[in-house]
Amino acid sequence: MTINGSDAVIKVDHVSRWFGNVVSVSDVTFDIRPGITGLLGPNGAGKTTLLRMITGLAEVSDGSITVFGESVRNNSDLYRRIGVMSEHETVYQFMKGREFVKMMARLKGVADIDMAADRAIGLVDLADASLRPMGTYSRGMRQRMRLAATLVHEPEILILDEPLNGADPRQRVYFQSLLKRLAAEGRTIVISSHILEEVERIAETVLLIVNGKLAASGDFHAIRAALDERPYHVRLLSDSPRELASALV
Structure with missing residues (x-):
């Protein structure tokens, strides 16, 4: 190859x-x-x-x-x-997962923030945990929610x-x-x-x-x-x- x-x-x-x-x-x-x-x-x-x-x-x-x-x-x-997910965690522990993804959508200039956030969170299968503070997540869950934030503008x-x-x-x-x-x-x-x-x-x-x-x-x-x-x-x-x-x- x-x-x-x-x-x-x-x-x-x-x-x-x-x-x-x-x-x-x-x-x-x-x-x-x-x-x-x-x-x-x-x-x-x-x-x-x-x-x-x-x-x-x-x-x-x-x-x-x-x-x-x-x-x-x-x-x-x-x-x-382009969507970028860095090695170092850049999340606020008190922030709910959905709020975090919506914040990234705003920064990327997404038109329909709510729809984009729900779609991205659905992709990583974390809808049930999206209203919980990210400080309550496991490391793997935080990584998945960070990926949702990376995907929110459909790069x-x-x-x-x-x-x-x-x-x-x-x-x-x-x-x-x-x-x-x-x-x-x-x-x-x-x-x-x-x-x-x-x-x-x-x-x-x-x-x-x-x-x-x-x-x-x-x-x-x-x-x-x-x-x-x-x-x-x-x-x-x-x-x-x-x-x-x-x-x-």
Whole structure:
């Protein structure tokens, strides 16, 4: 499977981002098509910085990024076609779920706020809990309500940064099923994670980011092959190092 093609929605071309002498993303190039693309890499690899540049929240130091053929930076019309769910929770614990989604609808300029909020909350199956304060929700429920807020303006692109963090197994299965349904409607979904098995269950294509660089891209056969070629460092700790050494030799 290849991710390059003429129908690419997002095009990242030789993009770099640095902060002073620190290089966060280095000369990264890839295209993203409709469907689910997994952005995989360890914590600190540059995934979040890359997502922030794709959504226009961070400036590109070098290279270019286009979404639907346009530069996303300072492009308010394009912002309305993108839904972003950051890694960090940005909810008011006292606010009811429906109020939170309606607030995001107002910020996005949605015409019929009530209808849009009810539709988005229905998509994540939280209508019964929508009038409760979000502080009473489980972590997984809060993530689903945050996704409803991300979907309230019906964006064509979803950018989800570590959305499954803290979710229990049941919530993870539900979340994965929901994202697959959304992708089947023609949306372009980019989901980041540092867990290979998590991305494997949901993404059709994977981008592997290591130390700010694109280490591999393609389907999971290509990604697993690339991981197998990388060296592993194993550190063993023991109160009896001599006995451990004897057992290993």
